Amino acid sequence: MESQQTPEGVDRARLRSTAAGIFSLLALAATGLVAGPASAAPEAGPCALPRTGAHHSLGLDTWNAAYPRPVRDLDAVMLFLSFPDAPPLTHPDEIAADHFPATSRFFQRASYGRFTLRPHLLREWLPMPRPSTAYAIRRDWEPHRRAAYLRDALAVADPYVDFSRYDIVYLVADPDAPGVDSDATKVVNLDLPLRADGTDIRRVVTVFERHPPDRNVLAHETGHVFDLPDLYRRPTDGKGDWDTHVGDWDVMGSQFAMAPELFGWHKWKLGWLGGHQVRCVPEGEPTLLTLEPLAAAPEWGVSVGTRLAVVRTGEHSALAIEARAATGNDEDTCTEGVLIYRVRGEASSGTGPVEVVDTHPRTGACWDRSVYAPLADAPLGVGETFTVPGEGTRVEVADRTATGAWNVKITPR
Numbered sequence: 001m002e003s004q005q006t007p008e009g010v011d012r013a014r015l016r017s018t019a020a021g022i023f024s025l026l027a028l029a030a031t032g033l034v035a036g037p038a039s040a041a042p043e044a045g046p047c048a049l050p051r052t053g054a055h056h057s058l059g060l061d062t063w064n065a066a067y068p069r070p071v072r073d074l075d076a077v078m079l080f081l082s083f084p085d086a087p088p089l090t091h092p093d094e095i096a097a098d099h100f101p102a103t104s105r106f107f108q109r110a111s112y113g114r115f116t117l118r119p120h121l122l123r124e125w126l127p128m129p130r131p132s133t134a135y136a137i138r139r140d141w142e143p144h145r146r147a148a149y150l151r152d153a154l155a156v157a158d159p160y161v162d163f164s165r166y167d168i169v170y171l172v173a174d175p176d177a178p179g180v181d182s183d184a185t186k187v188v189n190l191d192l193p194l195r196a197d198g199t200d201i202r203r204v205v206t207v208f209e210r211h212p213p214d215r216n217v218l219a220h221e222t223g224h225v226f227d228l229p230d231l232y233r234r235p236t237d238g239k240g241d242w243d244t245h246v247g248d249w250d251v252m253g254s255q256f257a258m259a260p261e262l263f264g265w266h267k268w269k270l271g272w273l274g275g276h277q278v279r280c281v282p283e284g285e286p287t288l289l290t291l292e293p294l295a296a297a298p299e300w301g302v303s304v305g306t307r308l309a310v311v312r313t314g315e316h317s318a319l320a321i322e323a324r325a326a327t328g329n330d331e332d333t334c335t336e337g338v339l340i341y342r343v344r345g346e347a348s349s350g351t352g353p354v355e356v357v358d359t360h361p362r363t364g365a366c367w368d369r370s371v372y373a374p375l376a377d378a379p380l381g382v383g384e385t386f387t388v389p390g391e392g393t394r395v396e397v398a399d400r401t402a403t404g405a406w407n408v409k410i411t412p413r
Contacts, residue, residue, distance in 0.1 A: 037064070037065045037066065038051070038062035038063065038064065038065065039062065039063045039065040039069075045278065046280050046312070047278075047280035047281075047311070048061050048268075049315075049316055049317070049318055049345035050062075050315075050345060051064065052316065052345055055348040055349045056224070056227055056229035056348065057345055057346070057348075057353075058266075058343055058344070058345050058347075058353045058354070059316070059345035060265075060269040063227075063271075067225065067226060068167045068168070068226065069226070069270065069271060070107065070115040070117075070271070070272075071114065071115065071270070071272075072115070073116040073118055074115075074116075074117055075118045075120060075165060075167055076118065076119050076167065076168035077119075077121075077161060077165075077166040077168070077169055078096060078120070078121050078122070078170040078172060079122050079126060079153070079157050079161065079169070079170065079171055079172065080092040080095065080122065080124070080125050080172050080174070081125070081126055081128050081156070081172065081174065082125035082126065082128065082174045083127075083128050083130070083173075083177045083179070084127065084129075084130070084131055085131035085132055085178060085179070086132060086177040088125050088174045088176065089176045090176065092122075092123050092124060092125065093121075093123060094211065095172060095211055096121050096123075098209070098212050098213050099119075099213070099217075099218040102216075102218075102219075103219050104116065104117045104118070104119065106216065106251075106329060107222070109261075109295070109297065109329050110261060110262050110267065110295075110329060111267075111270070111272045112272060112297065112298055113297075114271075115270075115272070120166070122157070122160055122161065125174070126153075126156045126157055127156065128152050128153065128156060129152055130148075130152065131179065132174070132178055132179030133178060133179035135148060135149045135179060136179070137173070137179055137180055137181045137184050138181050138183070138184050139181065139183045146188060149206075150171075150188065150194070150206075153171050154196060154201075158196060158197075162197050163196045163197040163199055163201060164196075164197040164198050164199040168225055169201060169204045169205065170204075170207055171205065171207060173206075175208070175211045176211075181208055182208055182209055182213075184206070184208045185206065185208050185209055185217060186205075186206060186221065186224075187205050187206075187221050187225060188203060188205075189202070189203045190204075203224075203225060205218075205222070205225065207221070214256065215255055216255040216256075216260050217255045219251050219255070219260070220251050220252060220255045223251065223252050223262070226270060227269075228252050228266055228269075228270075229252065229347075229349030229350065229353050230252060230350040231250055231253035231352075232245065232246075232253050232254060233350075233352065234350055241372060242254075243372035244372060244375075245354065245355050245356065246263075246341070246354055246355070246375070247356060247370065247371060247375030247376060247378065248333070248370055248372065248376055249339060249378070250262055250263045250354070251329075254371045257371060258330075258334060258366065258371075258376070259295075259324055259329075259330040259332070259333035260329055260330070261294055261328065261330045262329075263320065263322070263341065264278075264294050264307050264320060264322040265308065265310075265341075265343050265354070267307070267308075273307055276305075276306065277305065277307050277308065278306075279306050279308070279309045279310070280309075281309055281311045282412075283311075284412060284413070285412070286410070286411040287309070287409070287410045288407070288408070288409050289309060289407075289408055289410070290305070290405045290406065290407050290408070291306055291308075291338065291405060291406045292323065292405045293323050293324065293325035293327055293328075293330075293404060293405065294307050294308075294324055294325075295324070295327050295329050296327045296404070297328060307323075308320060308321070309321040309322070309408070309410055311391075311412045313342075313391055316344060316345040316346040317343065317344050318342075318343045319342060319391060319393055320340070320343055321338060321339070321395060321408070321410060322338070322339055323338050323339070323405065323408075324337065324339050324379055325404060334365055334366040334370070335365050335366070335377050335378075336379065337380050337381045338379055338395060338397050338406055339356065339378060339379045339380075340356070340380070340386070340388060340395060341354050341355060341356045341357060342354065342355045342357065342391075356375050357378065357386075357388055358375055358378045359378055359379065359384070359386040360377045360378065361374075363377055364377060380395060380397045381397060382397055382398070382400055382406075383399075384397050385397075391413065392412070392413025393410065393411065393412045394411040395410055396408065396409040396410075
């Protein structure tokens with residue numbers, strides 16, 4: 001990001017006239033767009049689960065074309081909103097630096113350099129017409145309040161921004177305004193898109209983070225823009241642990257994760273893994289393979305090696321097996337080894353589409369840093385063997401190669 005330049009598509013010299021009718025705010029929903037049209041499959045194979053109507057389904061035989069697929073570079077505009085009840089205390093440059101270039105770097109690493117998220121900043125505060133408290137911003141936002149916020153935000157931005165040039169829209173609220181709730185950051189999906197500058201705006205990332213923000217929060221929210229689900233468990237009574245499904249092992253589970261690299265299954269869905277990089281393990285046949293660390297960058301001029309092994313367990317279920325090491329986006333992990341997790345293609349976002357298998361159920365690790373210590377030591381180490389309960393698949397870790405890969409034997413039931 002060239003932070004000192006006015007981004008392409010943000011033109012202060014040419015103010016376009018704004019009319020109230022330029023935006024068609026017809027219907028809003030925080031969980032809309034569940035099905036959507038299909039496009040080409042992301043190199044699906046015999047162990048790929050079919051995409052279902054579940055919100056952010058992890059079936060990947062087809063791509064939901066209602067979402068931008070990050071197999072090409074994408075442009076994002078970041079807009080900064082102030083309120084009449086709170087003069088801003090922080091310059092937009094400082095807030096932007098909370099998120100970029102870190103978020104772009106996260107996705108460049110996760111995609112093995114195949115995808116770049118290009119941020120464009122409108123480097124000034126845009127004054128909203130109402131006090132921050134008038135919008136009643138909160139995690140479970142009232143639809144009419146959320147609609148008013150989006151309508152006002154897009155109206156004040158329209159004279160400065162050509163929305164047709166951008167794939168992603170980030171609306172960043174002044175973190176010091178009294179009505180801004182830092183727990184309310186989320187992607188708002190639109191049942192019917194907004195229409196502006198001749199383009200449909202199907203979703204908006206609403207950012208209400210404190211300064212400095214939660215670590216990797218924008219990578220998490222941007223993952224939703226790419227049709228990835230929430231992997232945490234939200235207690236129905238507001239009590240209990242949120243991180244029992246995947247712990248630290250994916251940013252879609254927690255932005256605070258020690259090992260936030262996207263699961264290999266997510267990378268497969270997004271189009272960053274495929275072909276020889278994903279190994280389908282046939283039923284009943286022992287398979288020997290070498291798993292490269294998921295987060296490790298490929299050597300210059302060498303294609304990415306095998307990163308994901310999959311055992312199909314049902315029409316909409318599978319076991320995924322991958323290696324995790326302290327490198328790349330996982331450089332702060334406290335344990336290394338071979339990670340096993342269940343994938344359910346029929347499970348909606350937030351209802352457990354991925355569950356990490358704890359191969360050391362009587363112990364935990366990194367109690368001072370982990371978001372859920374019982375799963376921090378979930379991977380299998382060298383010389384260990386584990387049979388997955390209920391599935392019968394046995395995974396044996398023989399040793400590590402000189403380059404740090406794991407030699408593994410997988411025997412499905």
